[in-house]
Amino acid sequence: MRSVEQRRFVPLSFTMNAAVEPVDPTGTIDLAITGMTCASCVSRVEKVLSRIPGVTNASVNLATERAQVTGAAPDAATLIRAVVKAGYGATEIQPEAPPADHKSRDRRDLPHLVGAAVLTAPLLAGMVVPALMVPGWAQFALASVVQFWFGARFYRAGWNAARGLSGNMDLLVALGTSAAWGLSTWLWFRTGHAHGLYFESSALLITFVLTGKALEARARRGTVTAINALMRLRPATARVRRDGTESDVPIAAVRHGDLVVVRPGERIPVDGRIREGRAAIDASMLTGESLPVDHGVGDTVAAGAIDTDGHLVIETTAIGAETMLARIVRLVEDAQASKAPIQRLADRVSAVFVPVVLVLALVTVAGWLIAGATPSAAILNAVSVLVIACPCALGLATPTAIMVGTGMAARRGILIRDAAALERAHAVHVIAFDKTGTLTLGKPSLTRIVPADYLADVAALQSGSEHPLAEAVRTAAKGLTLPTVADFRTLPGLGVTATVGGRTLLLGNARLMAERGIALDALELDAEAMAAAGQTVSFLAEPGRALAVLGFSDTVKPSARAVVERLHKMGLRTVMLTGDGQGAADAVARQVGIDTVRAKILPADKAAAVAALRAGGQKVVAMVGDGVNDAPALAAADIGIAMGGGTDVAMETAGITLMRGDLALVADAIAVSRRTTAKIWQGLFWAFAYNVLGIPLAAFGYLSPLVAGGAMALSSVTVVGNALLLRRWRS
Template structure:
């Protein structure tokens, strides 16, 4: 079968309650002919499958045969409505179960105060039967489906355990002498079901919060847009827009689609998309992102991307893919979960047999076996990893950090070396006037003369000169009789002088030397600066001054390097630029390990050498030439604004080009993996402690039910603590 025939399906799976369920669905889907890969996420209740398109009916049938229900995900608003209705229905079931179970527990609480209350057997039965047979029916249905599929799950454990307690009570009531009230266990069965229902409801609410980041991103999409046609505004659904349409975006509105500003000036609030807290200025020619909020200006925007090709859709797709993927540590959990339920059933049988052989009555032996069945719930195991991944990747996306490779979460804590590209990563990637020296007069005069020659030019160095003029509030008049000097520069008349600006060839042609500027010129050249000489060519040739251009550091570059070094992480600079320029940038940042004039293939080789030396390496870059190195590193981190190839090769993408997000990305990855380990620790600890206590008769079935519910809720709640994370954006240290 051709690889091109495969499609990625996403199916919603109904009825999963624990890790064993997720594993069974995954195995059932994996057996369908043509399936190349499958991943089932218990927390999001989704299955992601790579298979030929024609296998969809077979995939749906396989899930049904395994005892669950599958369907393609609904449109998000409908899905959200279904979730709200389900949570509301669960809430009323929990309230009813607790109201019925509470009177059954009154005798136990009254005994603590020396009061002896005993409810009639018929009343205990009347209260417990609706809980067991109606509200608890879901456990019987799901448990039976698991048995039909030749497996077991949490529902089967609860159904067996509570049925044993309920059935024992019926037997004791039937055997009791007329007029006597035997000790019954209706309250244990009813309270266990009520507590399990409460735990599942709290767990569902908490799981819904882990997907809040995706829902927040989806809510950014406006439903309507104002299209501009032949001078008239018309309001149309966003679905009807086409690339090339002109839109009008008023102050305070969200941009309906990705586009380019054609007319007007404003600012855009892109905080929920890039994590950038400050508004970004927008003028004609600037790009805008669908979902961002327009500031105080009216803009006309030409649509450049829609639907799945928009920035917002790509962000959502990356986050969803990360949340659907399994971290390598999950493989251990899957192996444990596969044998967990059968193992618990065996332990319960051994507990029953052991107590009977020890001489205990059937009543005691059965209650202890019930406690084993109730305490051993694999929910916490199944939720430990996916809830932490969903919460961690969600909060990271909210701050402009897209983690698309969940394996990076495990690797991030081991990173001890970060290699940076220079241009566009640590520096702005645009030439800027960094040095200015005049022979006679002031530097302002020198800059005004250079600016007069460069007015109207689109050359990068010309833009750098004009930007420097603007910073000093200089408004140079445009020189007259401008004439390009191919390969050398430009000349023109300004203030009665004939001026030339360009390379050193102009000096040689005019018979001039650098003179007093020679030392400064040599120093700037050693730093990799680009030099432009300004001279008067007539009537008498003479040198007026020297301009130096270079790439400037990005805001946050020093703080990023300092933050990494404070964590004992080694920093390297690997650049294709000249040695002087690379060394100058490294010196400003405090990076001692520098490799310059490196070809793209050699960048990947440099990363490989670092890994061979025993380092765990993260590579940070933004360009096409960085893609091989990003792929070669243990973790590739692509800077926002870079090429699509770089973003595809990287495991982590930063939505804005702030280098300070690099240590932040490593930090949230480390914290997410720490939550996974904490959750797995608590999930295993509950069972390691609870199972022996239940088997040795030290844990009442009611307390076992409470502990089981608490285990799932605590694991999800612990993962939700990640949603409070804020990146530490350090201030720039002094150069």
Template structure:
């Protein structure tokens, strides 16, 4: 996303004993050339392995060894002529206080209004050509007033560009400030040169003079207006992070030693019990220990409906509590909390550099010096052609003004910034710009089965009895043997018994039989509940109760007075309700789907048939999944892998793009390029659709920026572009790029219709 990146050779990176990463805010950047110059300065620091500067977010990310210090980085930025700001201090400021950006925007608009008022008298003489002579003379300000207004504008509005130009030239660089400062100074200086002899002569008005004070003034007003609009638009583009920062309350009500008190969040500790009243936001991640309520997690997960919570349920800090009073045990704080992790992932994505940006980096770094050469050639060419000094200077000024590379530098980062922020609001966390760009080219998606296409919670789908045993008796005995067990199959049996209002039998002498099942006594009778292997060990033939469709089965048997089968329980993973719509959406996008699972072939075939996946592979170990993915890639496909478990992590890493379910294991989430914040498989096609939409915006922006300069510079050089029009076009170019990127926010409304409806 940056306007540039400078990386050290791999050998130097490998030499670093331990990597360290420092993020720092930068003040004073105006264009892509600024970012490129800062990167060059940072890359020269000892121990630095990579330096990335993001023009859109006005931040630098520097990676290096353990000896790298924030002070050294800040000093290097300051020596280059720019300011620094502390990111963390800014983020920690009170929500009630206006941000530095807001204050700066307010000051800028006041300055712009004042500048526009002072510019108006300089523009009025332009009407002289279409008005009677007497009226034209009345509209023309006295020459001394024109000089005074132009000088005030050149100092007031132009000082920003002069400072920036001086800093750039002092470090033997060039940027947008150099172009604007040279262009407006040339127009102002030429006018002053023509006006001073008249001012000190007898004439008090200058209707007969061709002065260009208004050109310099209008350029200054328009360029600063463009920068103000651009900065305001970038602030909107960062709204996803701003919204997340606003979720965390400043205090929490904590119960300690039987006493309740409001304490700052910084004083919270793991294990604290916090009291969350109705309509309050949860201060931290935790587990509900008392109370029931519904919590709104929409800004965190994109889930539109509130989620019911009760004792034992996990909750996320920043969620909005409903009408119930909750007592929550704090389980995660700071960087380990879900809110902080989401913020960090969004910040990482918005601070990363897309591969396509490398071309823009090289062009931007050489663009401003090339423009200076073109402006000089324009000046000399017009003089050689016999034009006057006025014409030559004005055409050179037009070249300088229109050629600002702002739009080029903002084309990619603003689109990525809006795309990742929009994705976060939808529950799609994109880890970095590389994942975003890779997702655009995906044409095949592989899915794990258990916990991904299925909900990972086995359910009893069939209960078959034998030997005169009733279903109620069989379920009472099975639940009694499983009572106290946390095994997923045991939970399924107990859940079914609860649904049917059957009280589990009182069992004694329970014995776990690893890999086979469980044994226990009920009313002095010994019972077994387990797999077919356990039954065979006791001489029981399960053939009459076995099935052939690949479902998991447990068998209930009595050992006294002799071994006999009583019942067979069949279990199956429930298919996620969003699995079928997700497959249909992927097909609509032109993607193919395949199933890679470690489960048996019959179970895999059943699920694949349910979701209409024709390409499936079963009985796969983690290494087998990697081999399957490599085979797809060798066939020329760009493949994404969707999974949630530890065994999926290698496949997620091996695929072109890893997509992890947020409720999955840390290993899966850590290796994925995209994380889905809720277990909704429709987010998979939505994520790829968003990536494609963002890619289109990047291409549109880059095409516009290149065409703008490719057409604008020659027009200006050949005298077909007035400097004021050039200034307006340059300002609007940057605004167009940022506004075009902001239009990505409309994708969210489309996504809610296309991917979030029930079908």
């Protein structure tokens, strides 16, 4: 059983070493479910699991054949017993388990399909060419083998559903084909004739359904290609250097701190930091980055990436389930197994669907008998109702689209936390951007300091800060002798303070100066000139007196303007939220084409600004950011989008994580959501259309059981095939 703490690190925290926190008393268990055939099965399994004491939520996915159960106390054995008692199979999915091997199950099912088709062929030939019709006893024998041997699976699953006071596709197939077989048997015993029987109908229905399930399974295998591709990135062994000797060991035997040797052309087996060598690293399968990126000593690398041209020695910092690759795999798995809010519509329908269909079948029989039809005609029309109403497509419409959409996004470096985030993103109307590191490169340079002789003091003051402006100051002050520093403190959203060379100094923005009552005096003109030039302005001061003013310039990302224009064409409004001064913020906004600017705001103000956008009549607001100060706004937005290379806390609060700092992925994420949501609605439309149109046609005698069976099989294949078209999407 995976605790919530273990799973909390899965999607979003991509650092190599994570601190251990107290374990949450609740947990999540993943189960592989077998025997489900339609949306009604999903509803049945969810109800069974939800009734277990301690379970707070049970979500079952038909396309992945997985169940996610959360809550306190329940263990896997208890959950499995409940599922088995309901008539389905269940096993616990271990965190490092490979994907289920559906091909082996398909190989077992193929002989049943072939056998049913071979025995049905003579019956079909007699229906098409009367001269080839086999005797009544032969029809009975052939149809009986198909009905009760190759169709036994429908009886078993249908009985389990009925025993649990539920219904599913198998129950409808079993009832419909049994009615056709029973009617034919009664007519044959009564008349002894080979003509006027319907054995071919029952046998063909079984064969049709088996064929449809085979095609559906084949199509569904295409929805897990992203997971399988990521799984194949895991090397089985690693070349480890211990005590000066290199040897190949299983990946499970690698320990933290081991030195792993990677040769040109090999996949990197662990997450780590380069200690020797230099190489261009191809991480396209992890980040979607199209070209290899040069890495050297001190740089971090991730398992699954390819060393294209150099000899590397890597110090291991994460292995197995801790690696970035493993976390990406589990994030995609969890997203594909989650249930979108739109799925609730299908769930509500499926919960009552089978009982309603059974009632409609009985009404059909009664209606035709009252109208003066023969019992044979009445029963055959009822069989058509039972068969065409199978709710397979209804249960597959949403999960298959979610699986393909999240998998496709992952291959392009867009990690979506769950189906709910994917569904919400399509309705975004406003996108709010942080400035530094999001719209800009986040690597500002110190452009000017007035007076210049305070540079050493500023550099000393910034020696303990991780802020991008601090790095710019330290770069500008290289070679200078710095005074001693003590009592360093960060003032969130304002600046920093410390004792430098024995005196207290402050460094921060104009708001900090105003709060401390420090007049800018002669520095104000220089500050205004810097702000007018689009520079970020900071002030150095001591209590009661301003000492210097600093101007910083940051470079706008090359793709920023094109991405903002693309978002505008998609009908979205753009907003920039930043703690920088109005002049610097306006300059960047003009360069990239941002609609609205909110400057000089603290982190808490960013969250309030997002809330104000939502309250202003906008339906859905997305926030794009990468820093610690963006986390409140990411959490406040309907959709938080964390940029690659950002901090863990930003990623922890985001619904979508971009694996690289390419702004084009923001527009791609919205486009993927829109395309996937469209496929979901298309799938639900076709699923409902088949039933809404098909059931009345069958009830009024316009569809024979054979046509109904073919239409039912085609509906599932159509829905899954339509979802697979998502794989053709290109940015």
